[in-house]
Amino acid sequence: MSGSNIPVATLGVPRIGRRRELKFALEAYWSGESSAATLLQTAKALRAANWMEQCDRGVTKIPSNDFSLYDHVLDTAVMVGAIPAIYGWTGGELLLDTYFAMARGGRLNDASPACGHGRHNGHGKGVRALEMTKWFDTNYHYMVPEFSADQVFALTSTKPVDEFQEAKALGIHTRPVILGPLTFLKLGKPEEEGFEPLELLPRLLPVYEQLLDRLAAAGADWVQIDEPALVLDLGDQERKAYKQAYEKLAAAVPELKIMLATYFGGIGENIDTALCLPVAGLHIDLVRAPEQLEEIARLARKDMVLSLGLIDGRNIWRADLQAILDRIEPVVGAWPLERIEIASSSSLIHAPIDLELETGLDPKLKSWLAFSVQKMSELSILSQALSGGRASVMSELKASSEAAAARAASPNVHNPAVRERVSGITEEMKNRASSFTERHAIQRAKLQLPAFPTTTIGSFPQTAEVRRARAAHLRNEISRDQYETFLKRETEAAIRWQEEIGLDVLVHGEFERNDMVQYFGEQLSGFAFTKHAWVQSYGSRYVRPPIIYGDVSRPRPMTVDWWKYAQSLTEKPVKGMLTGPVTILNWSFVRDDIPRSAVCRQIALAIRDEVTDLEKAGARMIQIDEAALREGLPLRKPEWKEYLAWAVECFRLASSGVEDSTQIHTHMCYSEFNDVIDAIAAMDADVISIETSRSKMELLDAFRSYSYPNEIGPGVYDIHSPRVPEVAEITNLVELARSRLSDSQLWINPDCGLKTRKWDEVRPALVNMVEAAKRLREAA
Numbered sequence: 001m002s003g004s005n006i007p008v009a010t011l012g013v014p015r016i017g018r019r020r021e022l023k024f025a026l027e028a029y030w031s032g033e034s035s036a037a038t039l040l041q042t043a044k045a046l047r048a049a050n051w052m053e054q055c056d057r058g059v060t061k062i063p064s065n066d067f068s069l070y071d072h073v074l075d076t077a078v079m080v081g082a083i084p085a086i087y088g089w090t091g092g093e094l095l096l097d098t099y100f101a102m103a104r105g106g107r108l109n110d111a112s113p114a115c116g117h118g119r120h121n122g123h124g125k126g127v128r129a130l131e132m133t134k135w136f137d138t139n140y141h142y143m144v145p146e147f148s149a150d151q152v153f154a155l156t157s158t159k160p161v162d163e164f165q166e167a168k169a170l171g172i173h174t175r176p177v178i179l180g181p182l183t184f185l186k187l188g189k190p191e192e193e194g195f196e197p198l199e200l201l202p203r204l205l206p207v208y209e210q211l212l213d214r215l216a217a218a219g220a221d222w223v224q225i226d227e228p229a230l231v232l233d234l235g236d237q238e239r240k241a242y243k244q245a246y247e248k249l250a251a252a253v254p255e256l257k258i259m260l261a262t263y264f265g266g267i268g269e270n271i272d273t274a275l276c277l278p279v280a281g282l283h284i285d286l287v288r289a290p291e292q293l294e295e296i297a298r299l300a301r302k303d304m305v306l307s308l309g310l311i312d313g314r315n316i317w318r319a320d321l322q323a324i325l326d327r328i329e330p331v332v333g334a335w336p337l338e339r340i341e342i343a344s345s346s347s348l349i350h351a352p353i354d355l356e357l358e359t360g361l362d363p364k365l366k367s368w369l370a371f372s373v374q375k376m377s378e379l380s381i382l383s384q385a386l387s388g389g390r391a392s393v394m395s396e397l398k399a400s401s402e403a404a405a406a407r408a409a410s411p412n413v414h415n416p417a418v419r420e421r422v423s424g425i426t427e428e429m430k431n432r433a434s435s436f437t438e439r440h441a442i443q444r445a446k447l448q449l450p451a452f453p454t455t456t457i458g459s460f461p462q463t464a465e466v467r468r469a470r471a472a473h474l475r476n477e478i479s480r481d482q483y484e485t486f487l488k489r490e491t492e493a494a495i496r497w498q499e500e501i502g503l504d505v506l507v508h509g510e511f512e513r514n515d516m517v518q519y520f521g522e523q524l525s526g527f528a529f530t531k532h533a534w535v536q537s538y539g540s541r542y543v544r545p546p547i548i549y550g551d552v553s554r555p556r557p558m559t560v561d562w563w564k565y566a567q568s569l570t571e572k573p574v575k576g577m578l579t580g581p582v583t584i585l586n587w588s589f590v591r592d593d594i595p596r597s598a599v600c601r602q603i604a605l606a607i608r609d610e611v612t613d614l615e616k617a618g619a620r621m622i623q624i625d626e627a628a629l630r631e632g633l634p635l636r637k638p639e640w641k642e643y644l645a646w647a648v649e650c651f652r653l654a655s656s657g658v659e660d661s662t663q664i665h666t667h668m669c670y671s672e673f674n675d676v677i678d679a680i681a682a683m684d685a686d687v688i689s690i691e692t693s694r695s696k697m698e699l700l701d702a703f704r705s706y707s708y709p710n711e712i713g714p715g716v717y718d719i720h721s722p723r724v725p726e727v728a729e730i731t732n733l734v735e736l737a738r739s740r741l742s743d744s745q746l747w748i749n750p751d752c753g754l755k756t757r758k759w760d761e762v763r764p765a766l767v768n769m770v771e772a773a774k775r776l777r778e779a780a
């Protein structure tokens with residue numbers, strides 16, 4: 001490609017490897033099967049492959065330090081030495097195992113952490129993981145940095161410099177990516193109340209200066225500093241802090257040019273702040289906020305490089321390149337061409353890697369898609385069209401517009417019966433027959449549960465054996481019958497064991513489910529599935545989101561037989577277990593040709609049918625998981641109301657088709673509830689289970705101050721960590737819950753499903769949990 005082309009940038013690319021190499025390397029290391037050296041070798045090979053691939057596909061601004069072994073926010077915390085005291089770090093380079101302890105909890109040696117030897121021997125003291133939460137409104141999760149009031153920062157890792165040099169050794173000149181100081185502080189939390197992380201900025205900046213200095217010394221000419229927090233609602237103090245910080249950073253190392261990257265939305269009212277910063281370049285997201293181009297182009301300094309985020313970094317749809325060109329050419333024409341860059345809207349880590357691996361996908365659908373590497377090519381074509389004229393890439397441009405037209409006209413996408421049903425939705429369909437108080441009395445009489453009823457969230461460990469059986473069945477090595485016999489045995493064993501340890505409300509264990517969304521999507525119309533399209537959810541956990549390409553409907557019951565089988569084995573109630581419409585939506589790649597709310601209503605009707613079928617089959621309790629309800633919240637507050645209104649409506653639509661006596665449960669993962677408590681109450685679930693153990697029940701404050709009337713199971717066991725909680729630890733947590741809620745509201749359950757844990761961890765943990773409930777009942 002010619003040197004005069006407009007530069008092409010990805011802001012970061014997937015780290016996990018086409019064949020999930022990183023996951024397997026991490027797991028092998030954690031289980032003790034392989035050494036740290038092997039893990040680091042795999043990581044290095046993945047980085048090299050990513051750099052080469054980008055070169056090959058015409059990316060010219062190649063990122064480095066976009067790689068992470070676990071999480072880039074954790075890397076940033078480590079880089080600046082924000083390592084809480086509990087991890088026993090006393091300075092110097094951080095041990096790999098301490099890094100993983102921050103990520104996952106675990107055991108740390110009491111011995112000097114700086115002694116440099118390999119793996120910890122497991123005899124040290126147990127230590128919790130950092131909290132984990134969503135990265136903006138994506139399905140990626142980061143480790144929440146913790147700051148103490150007397151926080152000292154120091155450059156503790158030179159990862160950005162090391163990886164820049166690693167690429168340089170391969171002959172590739174990269175633009176290192178670092179998380180900006182303001183977004184970093186905003187994503188963190190104070191260890192104790194009483195100060196704002198932002199106050200730490202003056203202490204943090206010298207570390208960033210030092211880093212920029214080292215990058216420049218290593219030969220970097222540009223650095224990409226990510227400040228996605230610029231698309232959030234910011235206060236005056238925060239805006240001022242941007243100015244202070246970037247004036248300082250730009251002046252400290254003037255030879256290093258800063259490309260300030262904003263993404264996941266428009267800069268909106270932060271525009272003055274963003275445009276007055278003394279940076280050499282600004283990246284803007286023109287997929288989420290195409291409307292901001294004109295204003296920014298009008299107001300920005302003309303000596304600034306504008307990086308145009310034109311290709312969606314977060315979705316899988318192929319772009320209509322001609323439509324993009326039509327839109328931007330007039331604006332771009334007025335900007336010096338040598339100061340334009342073409343980029344993905346955000347880092348590509350939220351997209352799967354390579355569409356070409358999907359050999360089983362319907363060719364028509366496939367022609368409508370683009371994954372990370374295809375997006376690189378799209379970027380390159382846009383750059384060529386802008387630099388050399390459309391004629392230079394006419395056939396590529398035509399192909400992309402033809403694909404867009406074919407998709408819009410395809411009968412696979414449009415189902416008139418579904419549209420008709422959605423338009424026939426009535427108010428009555430969104431309301432239970434009676435109020436919670438009335439339902440509560442009816443359910444109490446029918447269910448006869450003890451005080452502090454115990455239950456779990458649904459899934460039991462997906463053991464290697466379970467996964468092997470599923471894989472063997474997929475490859476037709478075992479028949480459907482054999483597979484089902486196996487699953488029945490697992491389910492039966494789980495039911496028997498739950499009875500034995502004395503749980504009150506049982507679950508069937510979800511052994512037949514590959515994933516809580518995929519399992520449903522595979523049985524619904526309008527969904528497609530990929531084989532290799534993994535994206536990172538957190539650490540070594542990757543997901544393969546379904547693709548919702550067309551109108552959604554439920555051809556037949558999806559879970560009723562499994563529920564029936566499980567219930568046939570026991571007198572105790574077994575919960576029907578479903579994934580809610582909002583979660584199915586938020587964990588899928590969603591079609592972009594109709595509003596998300598419209599897609600969600602279609603899914604809600606399908607789930608509603610399943611709920612009523614479970615009730616007909618005899619289910620006394622049905623849990624509709626809305627793990628991801630909060631995830632769909634728009635980044636800016638003024639847009640929340642509209643989202644929450646349709647999200648709650650969809651949950652109610654899915655759950656309200658049952659009798660008063662049928663108890664509807666819901667479950668939500670790690671969430672702050674304060675700001676959405678109205679919506680949670682409006683969902684009107686009879687019982688909600690939530691993650692609360694890591695926040696030591698602080699998350700319940702929202703329910704207390706709201707006087708939330710319905711029942712609640714605050715999680716008493718952190719399932720994200722392999723650590724087994726002691727009975728006393730659990731009773732202590734329940735006591736904290738009792739200080740906030742009335743006993744009659746409380747259920748006892750883990751934070752979330754147990755599928756990622758091992759039976760060796762789950763068994764003693766749940767035995768302790770049941771024992772804790774027993775002691776509470778005795779003492780009450």
Ligand code: GLN
Pocket residue numbers: 457458459510516577625627667668669752753754755
């Ligand atoms: N029922 C699901 C399970 O137990 C819920 C998981 C979740 O909320 N993430 O796995």
Ligand code: ZN
Pocket residue numbers: 457627667668669670751752753
């Ligand atoms: Zn959960």
